[in-house]
Amino acid sequence: MPTRRRFLTNGLGTGAAIALGLPGARWAVAQDTTTEEARNKATVRLFKESQGTADYDQVLREVQSPNYRRLRQGFANLATNARDSELAEAAQPVRTAFPDRSDVIEQMVADGDMVGMLFRVRGTHEGNFFGIPATGKPIDIHEIGILKLADGKIVEAWFMADEAAILKQLGVGLPARRDGRIIAPQSLTSARYGQAVLEEILDNPVDSQTYRNKLTVAAYKSASPPAGLLPDRPGRPYDEYLRGGFSHMGEYGNANGVGDQGIGQAFPDRQDKVDHVLAEGDNVWIQFRLSGTNTQSLFGLPPTNGPIEAAEVGIMTFDGNRWATGWFFGDDLGMALQLGQPNIFTP
Numbered sequence: 647m648p649t650r651r652r653f654l655t656n657g658l659g660t661g662a663a664i665a666l667g668l669p670g671a672r673w674a675v676a677q678d679t680t681t682e683e684a685r686n687k688a689t690v691r692l693f694k695e696s697q698g699t700a701d702y703d704q705v706l707r708e709v710q711s712p713n714y715r716r717l718r719q720g721f722a723n724l725a726t727n728a729r730d731s732e733l734a735e736a737a738q739p740v741r742t743a744f745p746d747r748s749d750v751i752e753q754m755v756a757d758g759d760m761v762g763m764l765f766r767v768r769g770t771h772e773g774n775f776f777g778i779p780a781t782g783k784p785i786d787i788h789e790i791g792i793l794k795l796a797d798g799k800i801v802e803a804w805f806m807a808d809e810a811a812i813l814k815q816l817g818v819g820l821p822a823r824r825d826g827r828i829i830a831p832q833s834l835t836s837a838r839y840g841q842a843v844l845e846e847i848l849d850n851p852v853d854s855q856t857y858r859n860k861l862t863v864a865a866y867k868s869a870s871p872p873a874g875l876l877p878d879r880p881g882r883p884y885d886e887y888l889r890g891g892f893s894h895m896g897e898y899g900n901a902n903g904v905g906d907q908g909i910g911q912a913f914p915d916r917q918d919k920v921d922h923v924l925a926e927g928d929n930v931w932i933q934f935r936l937s938g939t940n941t942q943s944l945f946g947l948p949p950t951n952g953p954i955e956a957a958e959v960g961i962m963t964f965d966g967n968r969w970a971t972g973w974f975f976g977d978d979l980g981m982a983l984q985l986g987q988p989n990i991f992t993p
Contacts, residue, residue, distance in 0.1 A: 683756035683926065686795045690761045693800060694751065694791075698741050711799040717834040718957075720789050720807035723979045724776040724820070726831045727988070731823045733777035743776075744769030744785065752788075753961070755931050757860075757924035762931045763791045764961065767807065777821035787811045790959050790975060792922060792933050804835060804921075804933075806957055810894040810978035810991045819989035820979075830983040833955065837919035837935050840867030847923065848872075859964045860925035863932050867920050877969055884962065884972040891936070891958045891974035892981060898990050899945030907945050913938030919955070930962040936976065940985070947985050956981040 689709050696705035719725060721740060728734045741747055747769035755762045767789050771781045789807040793800050813819065823829075844864040851857065865871035866883060877883045890896050892909065899905040910916070916938035924931040935955045942949055958976040962969065982988050 683758070683761075685798060686759065686761050687754050687756045689795060689798060689800065690763055690791075690793055691751065691754065694749065694763065694765065697749070698747065709798075709800055711796065711801040713801060714799075715802050715834075717802055717804040718806065718831070720791075720805035721776065721809055721812075722806070722831045723809050723977070723983060724778075724812075726829050727820055727823060727983070728776035729823070730825055731777045731821045733774060733779065733821060734823075736774045737776045738773045740775070743771060743773040743780070745772055746770050749789075753929070755924050755926045755929050757926055759795050760922055760924050761793045761795065762924050762933075762959075763793070765789055765791075771816055778816065778818050781816050781818065783816050785812055785815050787815070788975060792924075792931075792959075806959070806975070806977055808975070808978075809980075810982070813979070813989075813991050814894070817992060819992045828983055828986055828988055830980055833935065833957065835921045835933075835935075837921045839869070840864065840918060840920045840934070841869045843920040843923060844868040844871065855964075855967060856925050856927060858967060859928070859930050859962075859969075860923055862964075862969060863925075863930040863960070863962055864920070864923050867918050867932065867934060869917065882972065884969040886971045888971050888973040889975065891960070891976035892956070892978050893974075893976075894978040894991055895945055895981060902946050904943070904946035907943050909936065909944070912940055912942045912944035912949070913954070914941060915939050918958075928964045930964070932960045932962070934958055934960070936981075944985065947987055947990070950985060954981065954984045956984065 692705055693709050696702045728737050747767065750766045751763060752766055753764045765788070766786065768784070768786045770784050773780055787808040789805060792804045794802040844861070847861055847864050862875055865875035896905065896908070899907060913936070916936065919935045919937050921933040921935070936958050937955045938953070940950045940952065940954050956977050957980060958974060961973045963971045978991070979988065982990055
């Protein structure tokens with residue numbers, strides 16, 4: 647039986663608050679439940695903290711809509727490629743493969759009917775994990791969720807775990823399927839080009855610094871941002887770059903002496919598609935897909951000369967109207983699968 651997960655728990659009553667952290671940044675999430683956004687965050691927190699407990703089924707009946715859709719599971723790449731593999735039939739659920747699993751929420755943000763949640767997953771690999779036999783090794787990775795609510799219930803959820811980090815920490819490659827195929831899961835979200843998202847935000851103005859910060863981040867992904875929306879400074883628009891979106895691929899490139907063959911030159915026609923932009927206080931989240939044609943080498947890997955779309959989330963902080971930090975989390979394994987190179991992360 648799965649053991650009860652351990653969480654960083656906090657009261658959900660009005661006025662309670664917690665401090666949350668990522669390296670180099672300050673985060674704070676209020677737990678006042680008097681607003682729609684705060685109630686939605688409380689619902690998502692309850693959903694997350696009940697997982698792996700005896701209360702989970704009851705909580706799920708209370709917080710999940712009968713029409714709930716999971717647009718993506720956290721370990722989508724591993725789960726998809728486990729199908730028809732030699733060990734797929736022996737694969738156990740994630741919480742059984744990691745029976746001491748503990749999740750710690752690091753940040754939450756709410757904007758209207760949407761909630762973003764970044765959490766850390768830790769545990770020991772003691773059971774078959776999507777065809778990967780137990781190694782006895784610990785994992786410590788990030789996972790992120792973007793959830794939509796209606797009438798206090800979760801109607802959609804999209805998750806992405808750092809699957810490349812798991813392979814690296816376990817020291818294993820992706821198990822081969824019996825049919826020899828390498829499959830990149832298809833996205834079920836409804837992303838649009840950044841210009842359309844920016845125009846939609848411009849059509850619904852709010853006199854607040856949070857709104858202006860949201861505009862700035864949306865402009866960053868648009869083809870023709872209005873003058874004055876982006877900071878007038880060379881290079882990246884933010885002061886501090888905390889994490890690169892496809893950091894594991896970058897590490898692979900650096901280790902092989904081709905760190906200069908990055909995303910920009912590999913996808914010269916890159917034009918990203920945006921799923922959501924969420925803003926609360928000094929934080930802005932953007933969920934998007936790196937989109938372009940891979941016509942040049944990416945970190946030494948031969949080009950496919952075909953289109954590639956890989957999920958990514960950016961978490962931004964502002965100091966007043968100054969864009970202070972950018973922290974990005976991309977689907978490294980999903981990108982590698984599309985390149986036909988799923989095992990580049992394992993020595």
